[in-house]
Structure formats: structure tokens, C-alpha cells
Amino acid sequence: xxxxxxxxxxxxxxxxxxxxxxxxxxxxxxxxxxxxxxxxxxxxxxxxxxxxxxxxxxxxxxxxxxxxxxxxxxxxxxxxxxxxxxxxxxxxxxxxxxxxxxxxxxxxxxxxxxxxx
Numbered sequence: 001x002x003x004x005x006x007x008x009x010x011x012x013x014x015x016x017x018x019x020x021x022x023x024x025x026x027x028x029x030x031x032x033x034x035x036x037x038x039x040x041x042x043x044x045x046x047x048x049x050x051x052x053x054x055x056x057x058x059x060x061x062x063x064x065x066x067x068x069x070x071x072x073x074x075x076x077x078x079x080x081x082x083x084x085x086x087x088x089x090x091x092x093x094x095x096x097x098x099x100x101x102x103x104x105x106x107x108x109x110x111x112x113x114x115x116x117x
Contacts, residue, residue: 007056016052018117022064023056025049027112034106038075041108042082053115061088062116066095069110073099079109 008015008026017024028048030041053059068083070076076097087093093113102110 016056018056021117023058023115023117025052025113025115027067027069027110028052029102029104029107029110034104036108038070038072038078038108039082042079042111043086045109045111046082046086049111049113056115056117058115058117059088060086061091063087063091063093063113064116065114066093067112068095068097069100069102070097071100071102071105071108075108 002020005018006014006016007018013026015026028045030036030044031048033040033044036044050060053062068079070079079097
């Protein structure tokens with residue numbers, strides 16, 4: 001049986017589940033910038049992701065896949081500007097970005113990643 005490591009376990013989910021060298025992250029939403037412009041919210045979320053990756057001994061160059069939900073697809077370019085500045089050159093992950101209603105109207109986006117450990 002292989003080990004599964006869970007970090008930040010709550011009643012109905014965990015923040016990160018790690019199995020066979022792959023980390024599956026729950027969605028990240030803005031902590032410090034909810035209600036701000038999409039650029040500020042994107043930077044906030046990517047900072048959280050950086051910290052979580054470091055916690056498990058990984059980094060943004062090892063992100064395999066990202067799913068991005070935008071509350072308004074018109075903010076795609078503004079989000080992408082911050083994303084492009086953040087991503088490690090030559091290490092862009094597979095990615096999908098869609099418009100979706102989010103859990104809190106102050107959230108402009110949510111990002112979920114999968115990364116190698």
C-alpha cells in the first residue's frame with residue numbers, strides 16, 4: 001500500500017494531498033485582497049501557492065497543471081499579466097482558465113494546482 005500524506009485536513013477536504021510524488025492542491029482564493037482588482041488577487045493567491053509549495057519541498061518550476069476560475073472572463077488579460085510574471089521561465093504548466101461563479105462575490109478568481117514533489 002502506498003502512503004498518502006494530507007496537509008491541512010478539515011472535515012470535508014484537505015489543503016494538499018500527496019501521493020507518489022504528486023501533490024494535489026485544493027483551490028486557492030484571495031486571503032488579503034478579496035474585493036480588490038484581479039491583479040492584486042492573483043498576486044495574493046500566487047504568494048500563497050509559493051508558500052505551500054515550499055512547505056512540501058517543491059516550487060513553481062514543478063507545477064504540472066493549473067486550473068483557474070475567473071468570475072469575469074474580461075479580467076483574463078490582467079490575471080495573465082501577473083501569472084506570466086510569476087511562472088518560472090521554461091516551466092509553464094498545462095493550464096485551463098474558465099469563467100465561473102465563485103463562492104464569494106468578492107473573489108475575482110480561484111486557482112488550483114497539481115505539482116511534482
